[in-house]
Amino acid sequence: MQTGAEGIFAGGDMVPSERTVTAAVGHGKKAAHYIDAWLRNSKYTSSPKHDLVGFEKLHIWYQTDADQKQQDHVPALLRTENFSEIVAGLNTADAAFEAQRCFSCGNCFECDGCYGACPENAITKLGPGNRYRYEYDLCTGCAVCFEQCPCHAIEMVKENGE
Ligand SMILES: Cc1cc2nc3c(=O)[nH]c(=O)nc-3n(C[C@H](O)[C@H](O)[C@H](O)COP(=O)(O)OP(=O)(O)OC[C@H]3O[C@@H](n4cnc5c(N)ncnc54)[C@H](O)[C@@H]3O)c2cc1C
Ligand code: SF4
Ligand code: SF4
Known part of the structure; x- marks a missing residue:
């Protein structure tokens, strides 16, 4: 995310890419990793990308209808x-x-x-920002965690080809 000017990073609508909030936030996160590495004089290596999660993979079992917050406007006559x-x-x-x-x-x-949701207590919280650890020895593969994850962050994979 570094521009042609050494030490200046850019992302979001400023760079040629998809112009969406998700892409802009992703660019910010990516740039933060590279800025951190640049400041430490080291090199950041990104982890492998997950498969794309399409709408059909989301489990949106809850949704909140929240009206848009309104902003104050100066009345037209005073503008x-x-x-x-x-x-x-x-x-x-x-x-x-x-x-x-x-x-x-x-x-x-x-x-x-x-x-x-896990009935086996197979999931341990690792603290804010560190997500979770899954104990595969305790996991029965019931898929409850997978089925209720709203954003398809969990994938069920077959074990030993079964
Ligand atoms: C009408 C409209 C509807 C949209 N709807 C959607 C949608 O439904 N879903 C979606 O994903 N995306 C939508 N987008 C696109 C999305 O809003 C942008 O892709 C996203 O906001 C880009 O984020 P950004 O941080 O790169 O830039 P911005 O959100 O534009 O942030 C840039 C900030 O920099 C500030 N700034 C500019 N110049 C200076 C300066 N010289 N000094 C200090 N600050 C400065 C600006 O005031 C602004 O706050 C929509 C865009 C528009 C215009
Ligand atoms: S599949 Fe998920 S919910 Fe079921 S036991 Fe394993 S970790 Fe727990
Ligand atoms: S987003 Fe999915 S994986 Fe993350 S805590 Fe929620 S249910 Fe678990």
Whole structure:
């Protein structure tokens, strides 16, 4: 994500790519890894990519209808008086609320759904940002975690060809 100018990184709508929120957030995360490595004078090697999660793979068993938060506007008649901003933007609380919306990026967002659903206590929480560990010796392969994961972050794979 480094531009032609040494030490200047770019992403999102600024670079030729898909112009979506998911791509922009992904670029930010990717750039952060490379900026960190650049500052430490080391090299970042990205982990292998997961398969693309299409809409048909999502398990959207819950959904919240949340109305869009409204921003204050300067009334039309007062807009010619000066060059002040017309749209006020969101306050901190409303911005934080809007930021909770799911963009279905297909990554685990630590909702604890699988952790709460596993009947075998086979899932251990590793703390914020570190996700979970699955104990395959305890796992019976019931697929409950897989079926309720909203974003298909869990994949069931056959063991020993069975
Ligand atoms: C009408 C519309 C609808 C859209 N709908 C969707 C949708 O439904 N789903 C979806 O995924 N994507 C949608 N998009 C695309 C999505 O909004 C963008 O791809 C995404 O917001 C890009 O994020 P970004 O961080 O790269 O840029 P931006 O969100 O544009 O952020 C750039 C920020 O930099 C600030 N800035 C600019 N210049 C300066 C400066 N000189 N100094 C300091 N700050 C500066 C700007 O004010 C802005 O806050 C939509 C876009 C539009 C216009
Ligand atoms: S793997 Fe899925 S169900 Fe488990 S915490 Fe992550 S998003 Fe939630
Ligand atoms: S498949 Fe394994 S980890 Fe997932 S819910 Fe069932 S027992 Fe728990």
